[in-house]
Amino acid sequence: MFEKILSDAEAAGATVGLSVRRPDGSSFDHNAGRGFPAASTVKIAIMITLFRQVDAGRHGLETRHTLTDADRTGGSGVLMHMDAGVAPTLRDLAYLMMSISDNAATNILIDRVGMGEVNATMRSLGMPNSVLGRPMRGRLALPGETENVAYPGEYAAMVQAILENRAASPASCAAMLGLMEKQQNDRRIARHLPQGEARPRWGTKTGSNTGVVNDVGYVFTPAGPVVIAAFVHGIADPLEGERIIGDLARAAIA
Helix, strand or coil: CCHHHHHHHHHCCCEEEEEEECCCCCEEEECCCCCEECHHHHHHHHHHHHHHHHHCCCCCCCCECCCCHHHCCCCCCCHHHCCCCCCCEHHHHHHHHHHCCCHHHHHHHHHHHCHHHHHHHHHHCCCCCCECCCCCCCCCCCCCCCCCEECHHHHHHHHHHHHCCCCCCHHHHHHHHHHHCCCCCCCCCCCCCCCHHHCCCEEEEEEEECCEEEEEEEEEECCEEEEEEEEEECCCCHHHHHHHHHHHHHHHHC
8 A cells, every 4th residue: 555655756766764653553664763954844843832832821822023134034925925013922933933934933932932842741641852042044954053854753653642642731732733724735645635525624733844755644434534644755746745745644544
């Protein structure tokens, strides 16, 4: 089922990491214990940390941040194009981070919740190897910088914790699923899902960089949610990376 997709991708020079968790308890892993450039998939861990701190009363989602020129950064998003003085709420920033992968919104949230606390969140969820090592810059790490690293098996477990209300309070987990379901890119895990009323519930967080195409999330099936963490590294054509992930997701929910 997965083997031909993986072998064809890797014969073409890509390295693929995949971790699938099905509602019946079965799973499939390929390079699930190998580290990959996380790109924007690490934003899931930032989101969880924010909601845990909201649960603890340390932040309110209605709290506003006033945008300054210093908040601008490279890569994806809209805040970098907006006038200083705009004052989105933390809820707005979380929406921008998850739906369109806004890097400025992400870095503002990292500053709010603390990079060390994001890593502590991952450790508490049984993720000993994945790391948030630096803010979003719209590029891979330069020499001497710590890269943001994701392990597919750990990322699948992180999404599973949200689905099972273990990542934060049940209300916060429901809100986080709602944010993941605002994902605007449906060319990866959601690539082969039907359209219209037949389209199942799904949510993901994508990640992209030079030679990097990732997607992590879930698709609801009649039996329950299938969790998929897919990482493609070393691929020249990002559209081909999206196709690989879409084909792997189709096999996962078949």
